[in-house]
Amino acid sequence: MTVLVTGGAGYIGSHMVWSLLDAGEAVVVLDSLATGFRWAIAPEARFYFGHVGDRALLARIFAENDIDSVIHFAGSAIVSASVADPLAYYENNTANTRTLIAATIDAGVCNFVFSSTAAVYGTQDTPDPVKETATLRPESPYGRSKLMSEMMLQDAAAAQDFRYVALRYFNVAGADPLGRAGQSTAGATHLIKVACEAALGKRRNVDVFGTDYPTADGTGIRDYIHVSDLVAAHRNALGYLRSGGEPLVTNCGYGEGFSVLQVLDTVRQISGRDFRIDYAPRRPGDAAQVVADPSVARMKLDWVPTHASLEHIIQSAYDWEDHLSRKNSFDRGEDEWLVASG
Ligand SMILES: NC(=O)c1ccc[n+]([C@@H]2O[C@H](COP(=O)([O-])OP(=O)(O)OC[C@H]3O[C@@H](n4cnc5c(N)ncnc54)[C@H](O)[C@@H]3O)[C@@H](O)[C@H]2O)c1
Ligand SMILES: O=c1ccn([C@@H]2O[C@H](COP(=O)(O)OP(=O)(O)O[C@H]3O[C@H](CO)[C@H](O)[C@H](O)[C@H]3O)[C@@H](O)[C@H]2O)c(=O)[nH]1
Numbered sequence: 001m002t003v004l005v006t007g008g009a010g011y012i013g014s015h016m017v018w019s020l021l022d023a024g025e026a027v028v029v030l031d032s033l034a035t036g037f038r039w040a041i042a043p044e045a046r047f048y049f050g051h052v053g054d055r056a057l058l059a060r061i062f063a064e065n066d067i068d069s070v071i072h073f074a075g076s077a078i079v080s081a082s083v084a085d086p087l088a089y090y091e092n093n094t095a096n097t098r099t100l101i102a103a104t105i106d107a108g109v110c111n112f113v114f115s116s117t118a119a120v121y122g123t124q125d126t127p128d129p130v131k132e133t134a135t136l137r138p139e140s141p142y143g144r145s146k147l148m149s150e151m152m153l154q155d156a157a158a159a160q161d162f163r164y165v166a167l168r169y170f171n172v173a174g175a176d177p178l179g180r181a182g183q184s185t186a187g188a189t190h191l192i193k194v195a196c197e198a199a200l201g202k203r204r205n206v207d208v209f210g211t212d213y214p215t216a217d218g219t220g221i222r223d224y225i226h227v228s229d230l231v232a233a234h235r236n237a238l239g240y241l242r243s244g245g246e247p248l249v250t251n252c253g254y255g256e257g258f259s260v261l262q263v264l265d266t267v268r269q270i271s272g273r274d275f276r277i278d279y280a281p282r283r284p285g286d287a288a289q290v291v292a293d294p295s296v297a298r299m300k301l302d303w304v305p306t307h308a309s310l311e312h313i314i315q316s317a318y319d320w321e322d323h324l325s326r327k328n329s330f331d332r333g334e335d336e337w338l339v340a341s342g
Pocket of ligand 2 (some may be wrong): 077078085117118119155167170171188189191192194202206207209210219220221222260283286290330
């Protein structure tokens with residue numbers, strides 16, 4: 001049995017591929033390399049260069065491989081970019097996901113794990129950890145594009161022999177403890193990566209977006225989850241579906257929130273380096289506070305996080321950033337050649 005991982009050249013997908021291979025699974029990756037990297041895909045995985053929206057390519061991939069499950073990471077993931085270009089987000093996150101769901105069902109494959117997001121919740125009435133049953137008020141086209149995909153999955157599962165787990169990730173950060181993968185995104189906007197880059201002198205400063213939120217220090221609060229724990233939740237989701245589990249939507253977060261200023265202080269402590277901080281207006285589409293209630297994942301998926309510490313997350317993100325700084329230009333040249341040659 002083989003697992004198709006879309007977006008397997010990206011940050012989270014590349015960790016997933018390593019984890020599946022570690023567990024003895026066969027893995028096929030489909031990625032357009034829009035934001036991912038050929039070198040980030042573990043060599044033992046079979047790689048198809050192309051788009052999730054390409055129905056003919058999907059049919060070929062299903063025909064050429066003994067796929068029993070799909071894990072769908074491919075997508076566009078930046079909240080502010082979705083505000084600037086909403087239709088691009090509805091196309092890549094909603095329309096292309098529809099194509100993939102249809103091709104998966106056509107191929108007779110019935111297990112589907114989907115990358116959803118805490119951005120489906122938006123700001124809630126209370127600062128309590130949010131449950132899956134909360135009222136959904138996405139504040140950005142990104143959140144809405146993912147929520148529509150969840151709805152398609154729900155409707156498809158009601159009508160077909162098709163089951164899914166939608167994992168609503170909170171803020172994913174950190175890197176593979178074995179140093180094989182990490183977040184390499186060019187022009188990254190995620191707070192922990194941005195702060196590690198600043199600590200290493202790759203950025204001039206860090207902007208704090210909003211100091212007037214209704215939180216203890218006025219800055220946004222998020223639930224940061226280590227990428228290895230997130231990937232473990234996907235492995236459990238796969239096991240759950242393969243043993244006949246019913247469709248499930250569940251949070252993936254720890255249930256503890258940290259403010260932007262707390263994160264920046266921790267990056268300073270761990271790196272031992274100071275960097276410039278500027279206070280800036282709120283970023284469009286951002287919610288004040290988003291913290292998970294993780295009880296459904298614990299109960300239904302037997303998910304037991306083992307990396308739940310902000311210091312540990314930041315240490316691994318910083319180590320990866322340091323590693324990236326030392327990557328030589330030969331690697332970059334090789335990657336460009338592979339993109340050009342497809
Ligand atoms: N990083 C987070 O904090 C976070 C939080 C919640 C949800 N997510 C979701 O997790 C998924 C992975 O995010 P990531 O942080 O690894 O992002 P990423 O940009 O590093 O990875 C996305 C990968 O998908 C590929 N891709 C994009 N569109 C494609 C298409 N149409 N066809 C084929 N490949 C395509 C990219 O080249 C890239 O390799 C996304 O769906 C994102 O919305 C991420
Ligand atoms: O340079 C920066 C970057 C971020 N922030 C702040 O830090 C917090 C976290 O921002 P990120 O950009 O790291 O992450 P988001 O919360 O915007 O979004 C991330 O988590 C979401 C779920 O909560 C979505 O899933 C989405 O895919 C993913 O990008 C926010 O309060 C943001 O305003 C800053 O102050 N300065």
